[in-house]
Amino acid sequence: MRRARRRRNALIGVMLSAVVIGTAQPTVASAAAERGPRPAAAPQSSVHGVEEAIARSLASSLSHSAWRAQVRSAALRTDEVDLQALTDHAANPAGARLRSSASGANRQVAGLKGLPSSIGSLLRIRLGAPSMRARLSADVTPWVAVADSDDHDRVITAYDSLGRRHSVDATHVPEFPLYVVDIDAAKAHRAGLRVLSKALAANGLSAPQAGRANAAAAAGWWATKVTAVEVNDDQEPWFKGAAEMFSLVTGFGQDGKARVDSVDMPYLDYDGKVYYPNQILVNWSNYKYNLADVVMMEDDDGTNYKSLAQALTTALLTITDQGTYIPLVNAVLAAMPDSWFTDDPDYVESWYTLSRNSSGRLYGAAGNGWMTVEPYFVEQF
Structure with a gap:
């Protein structure tokens, strides 16, 4: 992280698990094969x-x-x-x-x-x-x-x-x-997530939901909580520091449009260490279906949040609700430049078909780590 910003100030390996719910779990390799051409890497005047x-x-x-x-x-x-x-x-x-x-x-x-x-x-x-x-x-x-x-x-x-x-x-x-x-990765990361969230909301990809979500919020809402997480030891170079990690939770919003919510994971600093964050990962009241995907990323020096938001918008606005859940991980991965899958640490991991009832230890699709999750009801006071 900076493969633990140990994978940039040191980056990444990270996590996802296949929660197979009626459909086969795609592998990262097969997903990569299906991605097709991706945007070119940014010029090296970086x-x-x-x-x-x-x-x-x-x-x-x-x-x-x-x-x-x-x-x-x-x-x-x-x-x-x-x-x-x-x-x-x-x-x-x-x-x-x-x-x-x-x-x-x-x-x-x-x-x-x-x-x-x-x-x-x-x-x-x-x-x-x-x-x-x-x-x-x-x-x-x-x-x-x-x-x-x-x-x-x-x-x-x-x-x-x-x-x-x-x-x-x-x-x-x-x-x-x-x-x-x-x-200052932490400072850049916090500002970057604000840029990302604002751009996604402006394009209708993470705006507050109306209707059923608001009605559910009156009594409370179901969430998926991360209780423990570990990323594999990637034997980071001595000159690296702590990672700045975040996840993109994707699914279909209550309006039937693709939705992306960014979740900061500021505690996830180093590989080979178990963290116990008790962090809300998914707010299910934001989603139409009982399924969502997660893509974990790390902020490295080359991460451009404005470009990331533009790429996600271009990729996801073309996807329409077909009346059944469609995994969006591949669309997110397709929006990323080739360099984010090779030398640069931006892309960490992916979870497919995480459900509201998912619980226990979930291993990453790329085999880079695991997380333990549980359903959690957030009461409205």
């Missing part, structure tokens, strides 16, 4: 490219001892340092010169992720690993790297103060300390 440019500039600026000391002090004081705030308070010209670059880079990152410019600063720097704290002495000039979006790379690139590139083993923590340029 968030990673912006981060890399800032990493080179920051590395060069560290040749100035006073500025290097200020960065060192900030990095030892907190886990993640706001780069814009740091340059705004730079006591040395070397840091001050980074100010406009950091400001421009923040605007670029926001645009590339489909976020409003009002979100402000997103770029962060941090030590590559906790063990580096003891090695970050005043006489050391650290290298600067970027948290690579490809979790399968065996090396990452770091820059020194002379602008030279160095290949660093991604599988073992190096002896030499280095900083990692990253984004």
Whole structure:
């Protein structure tokens, strides 16, 4: 996650289980075969490219001892340092010169992720690993790297103060300390879900339901609650951090149109750890049928929420209610670029035909994890 933002700041593997209710459970492989052509991946002038440019500039600026000391002090004081705030308070010209670059880079990152410019600063720097704290002495000039979006790379690139590139083993923590340029994934993720929810609602894909749903809400409503969840250990690189996960719950709304509800899962940080969230996953009063699908995703640096909303809208508005439940997972997967299924960690897992009565441990269709669910009635007071 960043395959546990361990699969971006570290991404993903995740979960779904086949709950076979009168129909055969499709596999991820068969679903992929049926998807057909998907949107092309975004051009590689991406968030990673912006981060890399800032990493080179920051590395060069560290040749100035006073500025290097200020960065060192900030990095030892907190886990993640706001780069814009740091340059705004730079006591040395070397840091001050980074100010406009950091400001421009923040605007670029926001645009590339489909976020409003009002979100402000997103770029962060941090030590590559906790063990580096003891090695970050005043006489050391650290290298600067970027948290690579490809979790399968065996090396990452770091820059020194002379602008030279160095290949660093991604599988073992190096002896030499280095900083990692990253984004504030939690901040970007929260803003992104607001963009996604607003866009889906504007297109009638997650608007409040009228009629039967409102009548049911007068007494309460049935939900599916996640009581435990675990994602498999994907042996994340040392430089990754915690994941930012969310799920898309899809089905047919009370109006017979395809519906998507985004569910934030901010606790789901790392692979190989069981979480006990007791979180509502599905509000069944929003859906016409007693079945829904779930697609789990992770926010990585390249996730563009505006593009995701547009892709989902294009794919789902063409699907009409045929009087019986139709799984929508394939339509959601078909809307995603190829890169989201390969190196990038955006896509995690899928559950088909989750029902209101589903309970117990459900294993993912891709075999990447499991979750335990139970029916839960939410009373109206």
